[in-house]
Structure formats: C-alpha cells, structure tokens
Amino acid sequence: MKEIAMRVKTSIFVLFVLFTSISCRQLKELQTFANCDFRLANLENTTLAGINVQNVRSISDLNLVQAAKITQSYASGSLPLNLIVNMEVKNPNATTAAMNSVDWIMVIDDKEIVDGTINERVQIAPDGGVTTLPIRISTDLRKVLSGMPAEQAVNMGLGLSGNGGKPTRVTLKIKPSIMVGQTVLKYPGYINVNQDFGGSSRQ
Template structure:
C-alpha cells in the first residue's frame, strides 16, 4: 500500500468538501496497517477438497480422475474462504466503509469480489479479520501445462518455495446514500511459502 498516500492527497480536498474527511483519515491510517493471511478453509477444486488432494499426493492436475474430467469439460471451479488479518499499530482508527477486491498470484487473477461491510481496525495494536471469498473458474490458468507444473511443484516440494500473493482493493467512501469509489486499486502484496499455505489449509 505504499502508493496510497499520493492518491489520498489528490482526493483530500474534494472529499473534505463533501463532508467525509473522517473517512479519509481512517483510510490514511489503513496505509500504516499490516496485512497477513490468517487461514484458508472450504478450499475446493472441481468439487475436491484441496487439503485432502495434497495429503494424498494428488497436487498434480492429472493425478485425480475428477480433475481430468473437469479439464476435458473446460471448467475447473475453485472455491475458498480466506481470512485476512489486519493489524493497526498506529494511534488513529483505521478503516473503510466497503471495497472491491482482486486476488492475484503474479499476473494471474484468481478472484474478484465486493466486501460491503465496514472495515474498522482499532488503534494501538487493534486487529480485525476480513473474510474474503474466492469463487472462480481456474480452467484458463490450469489449461497451461507450465502453470500446472508450477502449482504442483509449489504444493508438493518438501523444500520451501515462495510465491507472491497480491490483494488489490478499491475503497469506497460513504456520501449520504451514495458511495464514491477510490480511483484505481491499492496493492497489498505478501510473500507466502508452500509450508505456510499447507499450515493455513490444515488449520481449518
């Protein structure tokens, strides 16, 4: 979220004049927050429980008959629920009223959606958990054999492997009964290892 301040200052005059300055202050405070992946549950690929696939050594797409069938049908539904922890070390309350989001690994978009509940993080070490749902078709990603191998290797390797996951959010400000969208997305990136991912999946 390093670029958030520049965008906020460009909008501050307009937003202050609209009477939503406190929302701008909370968004500024959100820039100082740290974000981490707390857990992942209800993770299914083409109807298969992903942790069970991994535990049986079936991380490769062609290791499971139902995944092969899904590939032939050109549709591989992927569903998951991710809990993101937001920690506020600052002195001011942080938050936004709502936001659009996208989840990316490298340049590949895994999911997009809209979180329509206020996000509020208390100051001085306050934390909150944000549930983000993924419901997408991974066929465009997994139809590429290189992507298949990269994912299988990441999940099956005993040595630590690192991937960068990016959460892109577009905040919204309340103005009466209307919402004003932030121009563009704010990127929140974090490295995650295959060991961490497996521990997230195991903590269901």
C-alpha cells in the same frame, strides 16, 4: 420573517459544519486504514472441482478417484476453484481505521486470477487492534487459464497453502473505499498484501 430566515440560515450552517466534520472524519478513517498493516493469515476450505485440496501439493498426492474427478472436470470444460482467504488488518495508528468496501484481486504465482468486491463496513480499533476479514473466492480456472496445458492449469490450483493453511503462492491486491455522503471515495491505487505484517507495498 427575519427571525425565521435567520433560524433557517443557522440550521443550514450547522448542518454544513456537521457534514464537513463527518466527511473529514471518514476521510481520516480511510487514510488510517490504508496505513494499517496487512497479512494473509491463512487459507481455508480450498477445493478444486469439489475435491478438498487444502494440503495437496501436486496431483500426484491425490488418489486415483480424486485425480480422475479433477481431470474429468477439466476435460468437460470447467475447473472450479473455491477457497476462503483470511486477511488480517492490524491498526498501529492512534486513530480508528475504517472502510465501507474493498475491491480485491487474487494473484497466484504473480498471475491475476480473479477479482471481486466486499461491501461491508469494517472498523479497526487504534493502538494495535486486529480484525480478520474473510474473503470468499470462487473462480473457474479452466476459463481463466484458457490455452494453458491441463496439468499446468490443475497445478495452478494445488499447493496454495502449507502448514496451518499458510498461503504459499497466493497474494492479494486490495483497494479500500469509504462513503462520504452518497459519494464513494477509493484509495488511489492498490495495496499488495503478502504473508507477513509489514510486508505490504503500495502501488
């Protein structure tokens, strides 16, 4: 019996050591992820009320049919904005960076428009590895910007990208998380992501 009890204690100790080791590794991966460089590489498939506005600066750049469709959509009580924001993560650190999920907030002209969460494990190789994380965004500007004049609300969804889809007025706030056992541990604060590597700030 003593031998069996000793084996059980030994097994429990080994499991504890393994769990502690795994937990430390995961926390290190999250810390490394937070210390990565971030940038918004480009915007893709930007549509407003179903109209492709990827390279549209203002409503005057639309033809009459397109402008009428957007105007009618707003008048009917809906102005859906859809786009993909491609965020690049560069890991300059000597260890692997990883996260299991990330909360995000899209900001246009310093105004928070929509938020969401991506539940997908992402790993970035050390020593300069780069990974692209596409963030699919869908929101109704009519509801988000209630009380804003129609022309101003429409223009909020136009001119979001320049040449090559480079974001001109869009930024992101992100909060990465990691799973340790059954517990979700979140980065304490938000990382502000802009257009260039090295331009991110932490809150």
